[in-house]
Amino acid sequence: MxxxxxxxxxxxxxxxxxxxxxxxxxxxxxxxxxxxxxxxxxxxxxxxxxxxxxxxxxxxxxxxxxxxxxxxxxxxxxxxxxxxxxxxxxxxxxxxxxxxxxxxxxxxxxxxxxxxxxxxxxxxxxxxxxxxxxxxxxxxxxxxxxxxxxxxxxxxxxxxxxxxxxxxxxxxxxxxxxxxxxNIGYKQRAETGIERALYVLLHLARDDTRIDSVTWLFHGLEALVSTKVGESVSGLVRRLAAVLDLDELSQKRLNKRLRQLYDWRSSFVHGGYAVPHPASSEVIDRRLDAHLMELHNLRQFGASLLIATLQALIKKRIVELRFDEQLVTTTIGARMDDRSKT
Incomplete structure (x- = not known):
């Protein structure tokens, strides 16, 4: 070393x-x-x-x-x-x-x-x-x-x-x-959301300075809380907030930062990303300064969010995570009964 x-x-x-x-x-x-x-x-x-x-x-x-x-x-x-x-x-x-x-x-x-x-x-x-x-x-x-x-x-x-x-x-x-x-052992392919998130951290640790690390971050976050690929950011925010015990103000802050990160991901995946030269010298081209700083800040936010969520699971001793959706309905008869009481 x-x-x-x-x-x-x-x-x-x-x-x-x-x-x-x-x-x-x-x-x-x-x-x-x-x-x-x-x-x-x-x-x-x-x-x-x-x-x-x-x-x-x-x-x-x-x-x-x-x-x-x-x-x-x-x-x-x-x-x-x-x-x-x-x-x-x-x-x-x-x-x-x-x-x-x-x-x-x-x-x-x-x-x-x-x-x-x-x-x-x-x-x-x-x-x-x-x-x-x-x-x-x-x-x-x-x-x-x-x-x-x-x-x-x-x-x-x-x-x-x-x-x-x-x-x-x-x-x-x-x-x-x-x-x-x-009990991950020597497993070479992740099978659970937690395993996928941990493997994403390892990939990021090898090289977290490129734009594709933003895609890795969303993969890790979505896998961790079992949201579907391409699902709305609001669903990701809602589930992360449940794990992290966030209040309403913190959820709004999380939603804003995640949407900014998602815009970078979309520009890279779907086109529109202004690809920098591989040499990436902001000294030669000062226009690169703001680009690299924004990317670093958002990428670090995403990495910290993934790490903080895993730490929350550790503190709560959670080794398996599943979210169940509920359907809440109001029937015609119930609504009519409510009106008759007013």
Missing amino acids: KNLTRDIDGHWETIEPQIQQFWHKVPKELRRREYEHDGCSVSVDINWQPLATRLRRDNELVRPLRENRPPVKDWQKKLLQPTRIRAEVTVSGANKVCSHDWYPTFFLDTFVHEIFLIANLSVPGSADFYSASIARPNQRHSTEVRLSAFAFDCGWTDSLDGEWPSLQALPREDVCRWFEAL
């Missing part, structure tokens, strides 16, 4: 201690996982202690800068030093693919993805694996993890600034218990 320091310095006094606390004495649920696959038993063990030690050290290296004091010598060079974390994968039994080199790496990578979600839903921004890679001893090629925690970190920082949706730190044990109840 490289570049373990946060990209955002905001509220470091609140956030950094909770990140360090999360990785302090990591519980068994985050150190060991066992999988059963097609006749093989696969166990994965990860020693996270070097990460906990490195996070404490790096925090002390950047603390002087945050407190407007002179930093220690070569502090930047020390921050860029990679950290190696030892993992052991044991495969028992046999199947048609277990002899391939990628087989144990796959299960380690799967566990790392799960830990990324657990950590960042518990303490947003606590697990940034964007620069992480997996390599076997003496192996020339490595598997890049590429999971950025920026959206989680930015969302929690915005929340501490008073922005909505509000993200927060959740007890590590509660999040681990919730994930265990989901």
Whole structure:
């Protein structure tokens, strides 16, 4: 792993201690996982202690800068030093693919993805694996993890600034218990709305800087609350409000922001989107400034909304979500009876 320091310095006094606390004495649920696959038993063990030690050290290296004091010598060079974390994968039994080199790496990578979600839903921004890679001893090629925690970190920082949706730190044990109840394992295709929303977060963590991330966000939100693709925004607002326990004013605010986000999605999917050059240099063309800023703000709002909704489910211990529509009618006889009473 490289570049373990946060990209955002905001509220470091609140956030950094909770990140360090999360990785302090990591519980068994985050150190060991066992999988059963097609006749093989696969166990994965990860020693996270070097990460906990490195996070404490790096925090002390950047603390002087945050407190407007002179930093220690070569502090930047020390921050860029990679950290190696030892993992052991044991495969028992046999199947048609277990002899391939990628087989144990796959299960380690799967566990790392799960830990990324657990950590960042518990303490947003606590697990940034964007620069992480997996390599076997003496192996020339490595598997890049590429999971950025920026959206989680930015969302929690915005929340501490008073922005909505509000993200927060959740007890590590509660999040681990919730994930265990989901029983996702190594599943490669999502089957439930919650699984689809979690997989969307993983896709966004790989690359959340493009316009198609807006489409991913709507897919995750619609899947989470079981609205149909292309259904009105009002239905999405109504169901999200039920999960988040929103009052009328908050629902109006949510409706406004979601419609703005939906306009971006429609322009991209149906045409009308002014496609920027892939180089995306706002320094060369200042017209790109407003475009990128609006896209970032709306995309971050959508990501925070998705994360906040998942955190609400965790707090309520909900692992399955279903909405039932009701038909309310008034008969002719009932209406006539009401008139006779007046």
